[in-house]
Amino acid sequence: MAQEEKKHSEALTRAMKKVGAIEIQYAKLVTKMSNKTRLKMYRKIASLMSNRFSLMDALDLLYDGASNGGRSPSEPIAIAIAAWSKSLQNGLTFAEALKGWAPARERLMLSTGDVSNLESALLNLIKVTEGTTKMVRPIVGAVAYPSFLMFMAVLILYGIGAYMVPPMQDAAPNVRWRGSAKTLVDVSDWIRTYWQVAFASLPATMLIIYATIGIWTGFIRSFFDNLPPWSLYKVFTGISWLLAMSALVKSGTPVSTSLQALRRDANPYLRERIDKTLTFVNNGDNLGQALEKTGLEFPDREIIADLKVYSELDNFEEAMDKLANEWLEDSVYMIEQKASVLNMIALLSVGGIIAWAVMGVFDMQDQITSAMG
Secondary structure (H helix, E strand, C coil), X not given: XXXXXXXXXXXXXXXXXXXCHHXXXXXXXXXXXXXXXXXXXXXXXXXXXXXXXXXXXXXXXXHHHHCCCCCCCCCHHHHHHHHHHHHHHCCCCHHHHCECCXXXXXXXXXXXCCCCCHHHHHHHHHHHHHHHHHHHHHHHHHHHHHHHHHHHHHHHHHHHHHHHHHHHHHHCCCCCCCHHHHHHHHHHHHHHHCHHHHHHHHHXXXXXXXXXXXXXXXXXXXXXXCCCCHHHHHHHHHHHHHHHHHHHHHCCCCHHHHHHHHHHCCCHHHHHHHHHHHHHHHCCCCHHHHHHHCCCCCCCHHHHHHHHHHCCCCCHHHHHHHHHHHHHHHHHHHHHHHHHXXXXXXXXXXXXXXXXXXXXXXXXXXXXXXXXX
């Protein structure tokens, strides 16, 4: 057995020597950025381990397939598997071997709880990652389309202000504009003068929201959590946290330890909520009671009420796992509904702007006709 391990180690060393540092860094980037690639590997490892393969044997089989029998050692996933195997041979755990190859959240979930059952930990990790991935598409749709429509509204206003209104003003330089015509003229004058501000305002606003949405904390933030896009971020963060929390608790990790573990990888927004929850948990409250006492309504008022009840049950781990999965499905539907509402509001806003501009142009024509008559 020792001889086989030595041969295996030498084979891995030769394989890694065939690839350069740039190829290794590229493989790390590809593997870390591609959830689909990592989850496929995790699923294969869990499947092989469920059929009584050891982790090392499973990685050997996967490396053979990924490298085409060793003929393509520079394939990114082959490099990744070889690096994981080498780390395991050096005495590291699988979670430690994934450092640089997978997000910290995934490594955390494999390093906390009953890691003797790696197969179960991998399946929980797959469920959590797939669950959070489901949330991304509807959230992007809820933000992207309204933003596009708002940008189009600015473009329409600029087109009217720059190409339609000025010739009409020149045709009647002495007219004192009134009503909707005056409003249209004022807006047109402003947008021609400050067009850079008009076009940059929406991207700048979106950039500021994106840069601060994960770090803005405090009482005012808790109010904005009821408004989009902050409410969408709250839902996404809440379901991600609940899924990870559920997986850790189900693996046998105490609630307080799970909270402390998730805190290490949390941004300031989530860390504030975990810290306040931990304070009450350490004082003897159950998870639901602690979340309620924070006053932040995180992750959700209804979820908090359910957790207060489930925390007192003997099968709390199973109940929490079921609650997390049910809320995931409900949240995807809820975000899609919110996206539909936001899209309708944006569409009506653009339609309203066009209608207002058309009415203003007609009003200008009427007042020009009256002045010339």
